[in-house]
């Protein structure tokens with residue numbers, strides 16, 4: 001980061017703004033303490049609290065958020081001062097780098113990284129204006145939970161998680177989390193309580209201060225929304241609310257009478273024709289994910305401390321679901337493959353024909369990984385004690401030759417021992433490849449897996 005810490009208010013009215021203007025405008029320059037200037041460019045967005053501008057500093061593009069004077073409070077300033085001193089928990093957070101102020105304009109703002117154009121609002125998916133794959137959607141959910149795992153591990157609380165605060169790359173599930181200027185130390189009172197319908201029921205009905213447990217509720221709502229294109233509490237009861245601005249009714253729906261649309265013991269809020277997406281997508285995803293949502297929105301509604309799904313559990317099960325993805329050989333739709341016919345769900349959700357993967361691994365701990373032509377294995381696959389879910393460097397890679405035969409290549413420095421179908425033992429070192437159609441078992445060192453094929 002090339003930006004200097006601290007700020008230096010301008011001493012001369014060199015921007016030709018009226019003294020005490022309400023906000024900065026395009027064309028003004030903010031002088032930093034090293035003498036260099038931030039050039040404010042065009043406005044790129046505005047919300048309830050502030051306006052966001054493009055900005056240029058030292059030849060690089062940034063963004064500057066400037067608060068309306070009503071929101072440029074002492075509290076907000078304290079929050080920012082704390083955040084600029086801390087490192088972001090991950091590069092997925094668009095973090096405040098430096099507080100800015102100038103003499104001619106009321107209040108203050110801050111500078112942050114500019115989000116690349118490849119990141120799009122999640123609303124584009126909810127409104128079906130982009131068409132990401134199921135793998136991308138699950139990767140998006142995984143990246144969000146990973147980021148919140150790191151945020152909460154740092155003792156911080158986001159307070160205002162909603163679909164509006166997350167941008168995603170529809171081609172691969174990379175994410176950026178924006179509006180990080182509401183993040184506070186867990187337990188402290190921040191500037192916001194959250195966004196309607198994403199707030200935990202205890203905030204809506206009892207006015208509880210946002211905390212890690214309320215973040216976890218909002219996280220489950222976001223994941224549900226991304227996977228099922230529907231809010232988890234919006235079924236028949238939401239259809240019956242005539243005036244969608246009736247605060248009393250909304251407080252019941254999202255607070256005191258919150259009821260999951262797939263609550264197994266109370267069907268009175270089940271999805272109706274206005275909420276068909278939920279019915280369609282609910283059938284596609286694995287039972288172990290549906291069970292997590294059922295827990296999150298039954299016990300988790302009433303018992304914030306014990307009932308909510310932790311980021312660690314979400315990470316584990318989202319990664320597990322990604323490992324089961326394969327394509328239907330007939331219609332090419334993505335499906336979850338259950339080789340041992342758990343749930344009796346080996347038929348394509350779209351064309352109803354049987355789905356069979358070419359190869360799959362069943363690890364010693366019963367984890368299953370379908371081997372598609374582009375599958376990678378990572379540290380958490382090959383070491384049962386690894387919970388870091390580091391997807392940056394694959395330890396094994398599926399590759400195919402010109403005939404379409406699939407091989408598993410060892411990208412790791414540790415040696416594998418394989419048992420072939422005719423019971424010969426072979427060692428595979430780094431760079432070595434094994435032909436999946438010839439191998440019965442692979443010992444990876446810390447774990448082993450049996451290799452299965454449809455033949």
Ligand SMILES: [Zn+2]
Nearest residue numbers: 328331348351
């Ligand atoms: Zn199909």
